[in-house]
Amino acid sequence: MHANRIEKLLFIGPVIVLLILFSVFPLLYSLFMSFTDFSIARGYTNGFIGLDNYVQLMKNKQFLVSIFNTAKLIVFGVSTQILLGFVIAKLFKARHGSRLTTFLRTIYIIPIMVTPLIFGLISVYLFDPVYGIINYILQALDLGTMTWYGSEKTALFTIYIVDTWQWTPFTTLLILTGLLNVNESLYEASSIDGASVLQQVFHIEIPLLSRVVGIAVIMRFMDIFRMFDLIYASTKGGPGISTEVISLFAYRQSFNFYKTGFGSTAALIALILTVFFSSKLNTYLSREN
Amino acid sequence: MKQYKKMFNASIVQIILIIITLVSIFPLVWIVLASFKTELEMFRVQGNIFPNSLYLDNYKEVLFGNNSRLQFLKNSLIISLLSTFVVVLVSSTAAFGFAKFKIKNSQHIEFWILSTRMMPPIAALIPLSIIIRKLNLFDTHLGIIILYVLFNVPYATWMLTIFFRQLPHEIDEAAMIDGCSWFQVFRIISLPQILSGLFSVATLVFIFTWNELLFAMILTGRAAKTLPVAITEYAGGVFIRWELMAAAATLQILPAIIIVIFLQKYLISGLSLGSVKG
Numbered sequence: 001m002h003a004n005r006i007e008k009l010l011f012i013g014p015v016i017v018l019l020i021l022f023s024v025f026p027l028l029y030s031l032f033m034s035f036t037d038f039s040i041a042r043g044y045t046n047g048f049i050g051l052d053n054y055v056q057l058m059k060n061k062q063f064l065v066s067i068f069n070t071a072k073l074i075v076f077g078v079s080t081q082i083l084l085g086f087v088i089a090k091l092f093k094a095r096h097g098s099r100l101t102t103f104l105r106t107i108y109i110i111p112i113m114v115t116p117l118i119f120g121l122i123s124v125y126l127f128d129p130v131y132g133i134i135n136y137i138l139q140a141l142d143l144g145t146m147t148w149y150g151s152e153k154t155a156l157f158t159i160y161i162v163d164t165w166q167w168t169p170f171t172t173l174l175i176l177t178g179l180l181n182v183n184e185s186l187y188e189a190s191s192i193d194g195a196s197v198l199q200q201v202f203h204i205e206i207p208l209l210s211r212v213v214g215i216a217v218i219m220r221f222m223d224i225f226r227m228f229d230l231i232y233a234s235t236k237g238g239p240g241i242s243t244e245v246i247s248l249f250a251y252r253q254s255f256n257f258y259k260t261g262f263g264s265t266a267a268l269i270a271l272i273l274t275v276f277f278s279s280k281l282n283t284y285l286s287r288e289n
Numbered sequence: 290m291k292q293y294k295k296m297f298n299a300s301i302v303q304i305i306l307i308i309i310t311l312v313s314i315f316p317l318v319w320i321v322l323a324s325f326k327t328e329l330e331m332f333r334v335q336g337n338i339f340p341n342s343l344y345l346d347n348y349k350e351v352l353f354g355n356n357s358r359l360q361f362l363k364n365s366l367i368i369s370l371l372s373t374f375v376v377v378l379v380s381s382t383a384a385f386g387f388a389k390f391k392i393k394n395s396q397h398i399e400f401w402i403l404s405t406r407m408m409p410p411i412a413a414l415i416p417l418s419i420i421i422r423k424l425n426l427f428d429t430h431l432g433i434i435i436l437y438v439l440f441n442v443p444y445a446t447w448m449l450t451i452f453f454r455q456l457p458h459e460i461d462e463a464a465m466i467d468g469c470s471w472f473q474v475f476r477i478i479s480l481p482q483i484l485s486g487l488f489s490v491a492t493l494v495f496i497f498t499w500n501e502l503l504f505a506m507i508l509t510g511r512a513a514k515t516l517p518v519a520i521t522e523y524a525g526g527v528f529i530r531w532e533l534m535a536a537a538a539t540l541q542i543l544p545a546i547i548i549v550i551f552l553q554k555y556l557i558s559g560l561s562l563g564s565v566k567g
């Protein structure tokens with residue numbers, strides 16, 4: 001059955017229009033603004049300033065730190081969350097089917113649905129060096145206390161801990177879905193052939209899971225790359241500029257300091273970086289399969 | 290003997306799972322409990338997470354006090370529900386089209402749709418917020434709903450396309466021979482078959498919009514402010530009223546908890562969709 005042109009247009013047209021409004025138009029507009037000294041406070045621009053925004057950005061220490069911080073959060077965050085997610089998914093799989101496990105899994109994934117804003121706010125209290133329960137527990141276990149958000153040395157590490165705390169359930173859920181799809185007979189056949197549990201992990205599970213793990217990596221990569229809420233709610237980039245990240249930088253330049261042209265330039269560079277890395281990841285993973 | 294060892298191992302795993310689950314939701318438990326504490330209790334005992342009594346004044350203060358947040362809660366509900374409705378409406382027709390029609394370059398369009406997911410929102414947000422201001426839609430429900438629809442339609446379309454593709458073609462063809470138009474096939478035959486998929490997508494879109502902070506911060510002032518923005522204001526001052534913030538935060542996470550507990554089936558099918566098919 002074929003649809004004629006008008007029918008196709010009626011069904012698909014609106015989405016194409018939305019897509020243009022949402023991706024092509026902002027991209028071009030950002031590009032335009034990045035060559036101007038546009039300010040959202042004035043509402044107009046004094047004209048083109050050439051590549052000045054780009055030059056300024058490359059010299060801006062805060063921006064460079066924000067990129068470096070984002071990269072650190074991605075590398076450590078994604079790897080920890082995938083590893084932990086795999087281990088916890090194995091545990092859930094081991095007890096799969098029991099009512100208690102189903103119930104626990106339901107409760108376990110609640111953080112995924114909660115805004116990082118709330119996690120950020122709570123973490124300020126939980127990790128408070130004086131009032132916080134985390135230091136209290138560490139002290140009770142005789143492990144010594146930490147300054148957490150309080151010092152430039154540990155603030156970014158604390159962000160990483162909180163992000164991992166909230167999002168490991170997400171990687172767990174994806175990996176568990178993958179694990180439950182692994183055909184049971186593969187385990188049986190391999191254990192008859194004398195494979196150890198570790199060999200099963202490396203030769204059966206990891207190859208079969210490459211797709212789910214790939215998706216988990218891409219999703220977490222993108223989410224950490226655009227991280228805003230958690231940092232806005234906890235440190236606002238501080239102390240100093242120790243937890244500055246790209247989204248926060250672009251946001252503040254555009255809307256707090258009214259240097260919208262400058263902020264757009266930062267956002268544009270962020271956009272180019274994500275699209276570049278995501279498509280690289282994507283092709284790498286599709287080649288794997 | 291071996292059997293006992295197996296049972297022992299199983300119960301160890303079960304206990305570890307219980308501990309992991311408790312750790313995972315500890316921050317949320319903490320904030321819900323904190324919402325029942327008095328101002329004094331908040332700073333009393335470091336290790337005590339339980340309130341002395343079921344103290345409800347924080348909620349009274351947050352909802353009906355001098356600085357009531359009730360209006361923002363209402364705004365959040367209106368904005369999220371309406372955005373979700375429009376997103377589902379627009380993306381389901383488009384997804385049907387992608388799944389059933391032969392479209393030139395449809396692969397490129399699908400990649401285009403997916404690539405918008407990669408975009409850091411701030412990149413699109415700066416230009417779009419300028420347009421919204423120019424259209425005089427700043428601080429209106431309509432302004433923020435338009436942006437939420439723009440941001441969620443591409444992904445919703447992509448997910449729904451997967452659901453529509455799973456439907457057999459034979460029924461459509463039979464219906465069209467009987468004189469149904471494509472629109473009737475969509476409404477009467479296909480849509481009812483993917484209701485659960487539609488529901489998972491709607492659930493996810495609702496949560497995305499309910500939790501959204503950045504857009505709402507930039508595009509709303511006093512009138513259309515949403516709950517997440519109102520919550521950040523508790524943390525703004527030098528002196529944070531933790532117990533009030535906890536009550537507001539509990540109201541914010543309540544829908545999420547309800548969805549996870551009652552709509553879990555839809556949620557998991559939505560979240561893991563990309564990992565199984567795609």
